[in-house]
Amino acid sequence: MAAEGVSGDDPVDQVEEVGQAAPPALEAGPTTARSAGGRARWGIFFGVAIGVIVVDQLSKAWLVANVEVGQMVSVIGDLVRFVQSANSGALFGLFRDQAILFALVSIGVIGLIVAYHGRSGRSVYLSVALGLLLGGAVGNMIDRLRLGHVTDWVDIGIGTIRFWTFNVADSAITIAILMLVAMALFPALLGASRGEADA
Secondary structure (H helix, E strand, C coil): CHHHHCCCCCHHHHHHHHHHHHHHHHHHHHHHHHHHCCCCCHHHHHHHHHHHHHHHHHHHHHHHHHCCCCCEEEEECCCEEEEEEEECCCHHHCCCCCHHHHHHHHHHHHHHHHHHHHCCCCCHHHHHHHHHHHHHHHHHHHHHHHHCCEEEEEEEEECCEECCCECHHHHHHHHHHHHHHHHHHCCHHHHHHHHHHHC
């Protein structure tokens, strides 16, 4: 009887063994959840967005202070020129004379970008793309709310064949869209950045 009391089959010993094994099992749940999704990369997201906004607004301020309306400054001959243009429409001058409407739409778009990023998980690639998109949207929205139009200043083309005049915010939005399209075509871009982030 005494031998049975001290054997490994004692219920007390079994409880102690279960108690010791429980903590690793409990720890495994949250770790697995974090590796599967994880928190969004807010630092990268807002850092990229703020960088775009600052560069966009400083470049526009420099242009307004140094280039008169209607003046053209050649940078690379006729290929690249700086001009001061007031865009009352959307990206690249589309849908003109709708600045206030697009300012209101921009507020909704900004909310959607932030909300989507919050659900995107630990993807550095996606955080950069959405940060560029947010920075571009906010940069142009500031102009629309403050001036009633967006200041565009980069003019590219050959002779009379010119691209739409644009700015830093437009460029950031375009790069973001290209990144998102590339992500849709090559999902490994998103998976690779998640793997790096989790590591």
